[in-house]
Structure formats: C-alpha cells, structure tokens
Amino acid sequence: MTSPKPSILIIGAGLSGATLAERYASAGAQVLVLDKRPHLAGNCYDHLDQSTGIRVSNYGAHLFHTNSQEVWDYVQTFAKWTPYEHRVLVKVGEQLLNLPINLNAVNKFFGVELKNAAxxxxxxxKKTRAIKKVQSSQDYVLSVIGKELYEAIFENYTQKQWALDPSELDAAVIKRNPVRFNRDNRYFTDRYQALPVGGFENLVGQMLNHQNITxxxxxxxxxxxxxxxxxxFDKIFYTGAIDQYxxxxxxxxxxxxLDFHFERHEQEFYQEAGAVNYPSLDYPFTRIVEYKHFYxxxxxxxxxxxxxxxxxxxxxPYYPVPRARNHQLLQKYQQAAKxxxxxxxxxxxxxxxYRYINMDQxxxxxxxxxxKLNKK
Ligand SMILES: Cc1cc2nc3c(=O)[nH]c(=O)nc-3n(C[C@H](O)[C@H](O)[C@H](O)COP(=O)(O)OP(=O)(O)OC[C@H]3O[C@@H](n4cnc5c(N)ncnc54)[C@H](O)[C@@H]3O)c2cc1C
Structure with a gap:
C-alpha cells in the first residue's frame, strides 16, 4: 500500500515549523517537513557532550521563558521541564555587574548604597538627560541611566555586537531588557522559566514524532x-529567509x-553565572556562556x-539588523509574501x-x- 500524499509542506524544522507540523498532523493532515541542516530543532538545537555529560547549545544559549499560559501548556505535552532562571553579568573593569542594570548594579558601579526605586x-x-523622542538605543540608555553606564556597558558592546553606533540602532533592541528599579537579578522576569529535560533536541523530536509527519x-x-x-500541497509554510525566497x-x-569558540576547562565552574558579557574592546568576544549552569x-x-x-x-543569519534600510526592504518582501x-x-x-523572536513567540x-487558517 502506498502512503497518502502529504498535503502540507513545511520548510524548516525549527520551533515554528515543528509547531505547525505537529498541529496539522494531529488534525489528520499528512505533513512533509524539509530542513537543509543535518538535524532538527533549528537554532535551538543542542547536544550532550559525551566526554562531560554537559548539554551544549550549537547555536548559542537557548533559555525558555514565557508569560503565555497557552504556550506553556502546549510545550508540557512533549517534554518534562526543569526550572532554570537565567543570570547574566557584565564585566566592567574588575567588577561584575548584574544585567539588566538594577539597583544592585547601580550601587556597585557608583559605590553608593541606594535603598529603593525612589x-x-x-x-x-542627576546623570541622565531628557530626550523628547527616544528612537535609538543610545537615546534610551542616555535618558534612563546616563553617560557613565552608557560608556562602560553599552557603547562598545553595541559596536562589537552590531558593528553600529548605538545612535543607529533601534531603541527596541535595548528595551528587550529594560533597566530595573529593584533588586531582581534574574535576566528574565517571565512567569515560566525552564528548560526541557533532554534538551530542545528532544522537545522538537517529540513534537515531530507523529505517524503523519515525514x-x-x-x-x-x-x-x-x-x-x-x-x-x-494544499498549503506551504516557509520558515527560511524571506529575501532568499x-x-x-x-x-x-x-x-x-556569531562565531562560537568552544573550550573545555578542567575546573568545576568557569564563571559565576550562565553568561558574562564583555563590553570592553580589550576582549575580541562579546560574551562567554557556560553551559553547566543550565543543566x-x-x-x-x-x-x-x-x-x-x-x-x-x-x-x-542570527540577528536581523533593526535599522531603517532593512525596515524598508522588509516592507517590499512582506508585500510580495502577502x-x-x-x-x-x-x-x-x-x-x-525577519524579526528577532523568542522561542515562545x-x-x-x-x-x-x-x-486562523483552520477556523470552522
Ligand atoms: C544566538 C541566539 C540565542 C538565542 N537565545 C534565545 C533564548 O535564550 N531564548 C529564546 O526564547 N529565544 C532565543 N533565541 C531565538 C530562537 O532561536 C528563535 O526564537 C527560534 O529559533 C525560532 O524558531 P524558528 O523555527 O522560527 O527558526 P529557526 O530555529 O531558525 O529554524 C528555521 C529552520 O529553517 C531551516 N531552513 C532555512 N532555509 C531553508 C531552506 N532553504 N531549506 C530547508 N530548510 C531551511 C533552517 O535550517 C532552520 O533549521 C536565540 C536566537 C539566537 C540567534
């Protein structure tokens, strides 16, 4: 007996493609998923390092966090989850400050003992200047925390990460992790913060493990x-690069x-937190991630x-570069896609x-x- 022809084609076995594949397959459709890489899970892919038993992300640290009950309930179906609250530090001179900048970071950086948000x-x-229309990342940082922290943490980091001056970078990029007026040291504040047991490799593997999915x-x-x-095919879902299409x-x-340079060190831990940022131009890299903190x-x-x-x-292609030239091009591609x-x-x-979206998004x-497409 020949198998029925797939009616849904999905390009990309990352979380976007896997979610649609799973939904259509569970609704009875035949689904064909293509991916150009030799593995599933897209950029979330991770693997177990055999020599240490440490789970390592192949395309940069991936930490799951969401406020969406719907997404949280959905991902529970495919894996067990272990709680993990991410912490990021930033190295400024010999100091390690919390990121996002909070009350603790301001106290340490300026050597003061401020007690509360007020x-x-x-x-x-006294350090900031009012900016009428906050457009760039530079505007945002200067208007919220002022020049000293801007120069110590954001100016060079932005140059290194984006090869752009902070005045050219949309404020939205920095606003993803806004300044906090409390002592919350966590990187994310979402209600649910956790990692799938067996990694994202297993999570996406379970999502695609359906008899209707090839x-x-x-x-x-x-x-x-x-x-x-x-x-x-009745429908085609494309999760590759829109301009390439x-x-x-x-x-x-x-x-x-990003180029990831992996190193093994013979010590229990290398650093205090899962990620430490290095804004200084003395270091050619922007960040060191230590995977052992996650699992x-x-x-x-x-x-x-x-x-x-x-x-x-x-x-x-990891990070869409949010500046005017790309916004204009994207509009043209969006019209063609529509x-x-x-x-x-x-x-x-x-x-x-062509947007930076988190996994839950x-x-x-x-x-x-x-x-939307299957409303009766
Ligand atoms: C460095 C980095 C760190 C991140 N950290 C986090 C984090 O901590 N928390 C978080 O929530 N999110 C994080 N993200 C975002 C997260 O990676 C995305 O939300 C998620 O990968 C989106 O899934 P996707 O399926 O849309 O895309 P992708 O994971 O990129 O999947 C797209 C897939 O399509 C395939 N494809 C493309 N073109 C073709 C083609 N022509 N033919 C066949 N296949 C093709 C690709 O091979 C890929 O597997 C991070 C992103 C980056 C870049």
Missing part, C-alpha cells in the same frame, strides 16, 4: 523544488552572525564547557518574518496561524 530614580536623574533533513528547499511539484529581488536583508550534572565533575561569542557579518497567501503559501518564524505565532 532613591535610584533620584540618583540617576521529516527530510539535509534537504534544501530551493534545490528540492526543482524536482518536485509544489501544486500537490524571492531570490533577493529587492536586495539582501542584513544579519549579524547541572547530577554528579560533581571537575570539567566545564564554555563558548566565547565573536560577532561577525558572515555565517548563519500576494502568495491566496495560493496557500505562508511565511513565518524568525527568518520568514515562535510557538505562539505558529499556533495562532494554525487557528
């Missing part, structure tokens, strides 16, 4: 489509990438794995929409799209 506001008010890895859609008839007709959208091994071991992150323009919807072709996910948007 005192912190009054203290910073997964084809190491398959580039653009090569594959030269040999296959797309009209056999249109053969860069309006120009290339810019992405910042601590059950047995004490004198070994740990870190990765140093070196920003670059080449390599995997015209394909009547043919049943949809763009989603971080590459398909990727899942939420895929769930919403499924609901």
């Amino acid at each position: 005192e912190m506001r009054a203290f910073l008010a 997964l084809q890895l190491e398959t580039d859609f653009f090569t594959w489509r030269t040999k296959h008839d797309l009209s056999q 249109f053969d860069y007709a309006f120009g290339h959208l810019e992405y910042r990438s 601590p091994p059950t047995k004490k071991i004198q070994a740990t794995i870190i990765s140093k992150e070196f920003p670059t323009w080449d390599g995997e 015209k394909l919807e009547p043919e049943g072709i949809y763009f989603l996910g971080r590459l398909g929409t 990727a899942i939420a948007e895929a769930l919403q799209l499924f609901t």
Whole structure:
C-alpha cells in the first residue's frame, strides 16, 4: 500500500515549523517537513557532550521563558521541564555587574548604597538627560541611566555586537531588557522559566514524532523544488529567509552572525553565572556562556564547557539588523509574501518574518496561524 500524499509542506524544522507540523498532523493532515541542516530543532538545537555529560547549545544559549499560559501548556505535552532562571553579568573593569542594570548594579558601579526605586530614580536623574523622542538605543540608555553606564556597558558592546553606533540602532533592541528599579537579578522576569529535560533536541523530536509527519533533513528547499511539484500541497509554510525566497529581488536583508569558540576547562565552574558579557574592546568576544549552569550534572565533575561569542557579518543569519534600510526592504518582501497567501503559501518564524523572536513567540505565532487558517 502506498502512503497518502502529504498535503502540507513545511520548510524548516525549527520551533515554528515543528509547531505547525505537529498541529496539522494531529488534525489528520499528512505533513512533509524539509530542513537543509543535518538535524532538527533549528537554532535551538543542542547536544550532550559525551566526554562531560554537559548539554551544549550549537547555536548559542537557548533559555525558555514565557508569560503565555497557552504556550506553556502546549510545550508540557512533549517534554518534562526543569526550572532554570537565567543570570547574566557584565564585566566592567574588575567588577561584575548584574544585567539588566538594577539597583544592585547601580550601587556597585557608583559605590553608593541606594535603598529603593525612589532613591535610584533620584540618583540617576542627576546623570541622565531628557530626550523628547527616544528612537535609538543610545537615546534610551542616555535618558534612563546616563553617560557613565552608557560608556562602560553599552557603547562598545553595541559596536562589537552590531558593528553600529548605538545612535543607529533601534531603541527596541535595548528595551528587550529594560533597566530595573529593584533588586531582581534574574535576566528574565517571565512567569515560566525552564528548560526541557533532554534538551530542545528532544522537545522538537517529540513534537515531530507523529505517524503523519515525514521529516527530510539535509534537504534544501530551493534545490528540492526543482524536482518536485509544489501544486500537490494544499498549503506551504516557509520558515527560511524571506529575501532568499524571492531570490533577493529587492536586495539582501542584513544579519549579524556569531562565531562560537568552544573550550573545555578542567575546573568545576568557569564563571559565576550562565553568561558574562564583555563590553570592553580589550576582549575580541562579546560574551562567554557556560553551559553547566543550565543543566547541572547530577554528579560533581571537575570539567566545564564554555563558548566565547565573536560577532561577525558572515555565517548563519542570527540577528536581523533593526535599522531603517532593512525596515524598508522588509516592507517590499512582506508585500510580495502577502500576494502568495491566496495560493496557500505562508511565511513565518524568525527568518520568514525577519524579526528577532523568542522561542515562545515562535510557538505562539505558529499556533495562532494554525487557528486562523483552520477556523470552522
Ligand atoms: C544566538 C541566539 C540565542 C538565542 N537565545 C534565545 C533564548 O535564550 N531564548 C529564546 O526564547 N529565544 C532565543 N533565541 C531565538 C530562537 O532561536 C528563535 O526564537 C527560534 O529559533 C525560532 O524558531 P524558528 O523555527 O522560527 O527558526 P529557526 O530555529 O531558525 O529554524 C528555521 C529552520 O529553517 C531551516 N531552513 C532555512 N532555509 C531553508 C531552506 N532553504 N531549506 C530547508 N530548510 C531551511 C533552517 O535550517 C532552520 O533549521 C536565540 C536566537 C539566537 C540567534
């Protein structure tokens, strides 16, 4: 007996593609998922380092956090979760300060003993300047915490990470982790913060583990489509780069990438927190991530794995660069993509929409799209 033809084609086995695949498969559709990489889970992919038993992310640290009850309930179906609250420090001279900047960080940096939000506001008010229309990251930082912290933490970091002056970078980038007027040292404040047992490798594996789903890895859609008839599919969901789909007709959208240099160190821990940022130009990397903090091994071991992150323009497209040139190009691509919807072709996910989205957003948007397209 031949198997029924798939009616849904999904390009990309990351969280966006996997969520739609799972929803359609569970609703009875036949789903074909293609991914050009040799593994599933997209950028969330991680693996267990065999020599230490430490779980390591291949494309940068991935920490799950959400305020969405719907997303939280959904991900419970596929894996057990272990609580994890992320902490990030920033190295300024010999000091390690909390990120986001909070009452503790301001006290340490300025050597003061402010006690509460009111005192912190009054203290910073003397250092900041009012900016009528906050547009850039520079505007935001200068207007909220002032020049000294801006220069110590944000100015060079932005140059290193984005190769842009903070005055050119949208305020939205820095506002993802706004300044806090309390002592909350956590990086995220979401209601649910956890990691899937067995990693994102297992989570996405379980999502795609359905008899109606066929997964084809190491398959580039653009090569594959030269040999296959797309009209056999009722719907196509594309989570690859939107400009590539249109053969860069309006120009290339810019992405910042990262080179990860992994190192093993023979000591229990390398640093105090899961991530330490290095804004100073004395260091060529921006951040050191230590994976052991995320899934601590059950047995004490004198070994740990870190990765140093070196920003670059080449390599995997990680961060859409939020500046005017790219916004204008994106609008053109969005208009072209919209015209394909009547043919049943949809763009989603971080590459398909050219937006930095967190994992919970990727899942939420895929769930919403499924609901919208399948309203009775
Ligand atoms: C360095 C870094 C750290 C991050 N950390 C966090 C974090 O801590 N917490 C958080 O919530 N989010 C984090 N994110 C965001 C998170 O990675 C995304 O939310 C998530 O990956 C989005 O899933 P996606 O399926 O939309 O995209 P992706 O994971 O990128 O999946 C897209 C898939 O499509 C495939 N593909 C592309 N083109 C083709 C083609 N032509 N043919 C076939 N396949 C193709 C790709 O190979 C890829 O597997 C981070 C992102 C980065 C870059």
